[in-house]
Amino acid sequence: MEKIKLNRKWCKGCGLCIEICPKNVYDREAKVSTKGFKEIIVKNPDLCNQCQLCELLCPDLAITIEKTKKDAKVNK
Numbered sequence: 649m650e651k652i653k654l655n656r657k658w659c660k661g662c663g664l665c666i667e668i669c670p671k672n673v674y675d676r677e678a679k680v681s682t683k684g685f686k687e688i689i690v691k692n693p694d695l696c697n698q699c700q701l702c703e704l705l706c707p708d709l710a711i712t713i714e715k716t717k718k719d720a721k722v723n724k
C-alpha cells in the first residue's frame with residue numbers, strides 16, 4: 649500500500665523534503681520539467697519510517713504520509 653502521497657500540482661520544488669528526510673526517500677527527476685525545476689520523485693518508498701518530517705516541513709503541504717497500524721507498531 650502506498651504510504652507517501654506527493655501532490656505534484658502543489659510542489660514548487662524547494663527540495664526541503666530531500667534535505668530533511670533521514671532515509672533518502674526523495675530524489676529529483678533528471679530533467680527540468682515545464683514547471684522550471686527538476687521535479688521531486690519518491691525514489692525509495694520502502695525505506696520510509698513514517699517520521700512525518702517531510703509532511704510537517706513541506707511549505708506547500710504537498711506531502712501526506714499515511715500511517716498504517718502495522719507500521720505504527722513497528723515504530724514503537
Ligand code: SF4
Nearest residue numbers: 659660662663665706
Ligand atoms: S518540501 Fe514540498 S514543495 Fe518542497 S520540494 Fe518537497 S514536496 Fe515539493
Ligand code: SF4
Nearest residue numbers: 669696697699700702
Ligand atoms: S516520513 Fe520521514 S522517512 Fe518518510 S519520506 Fe518523510 S521524512 Fe522521509
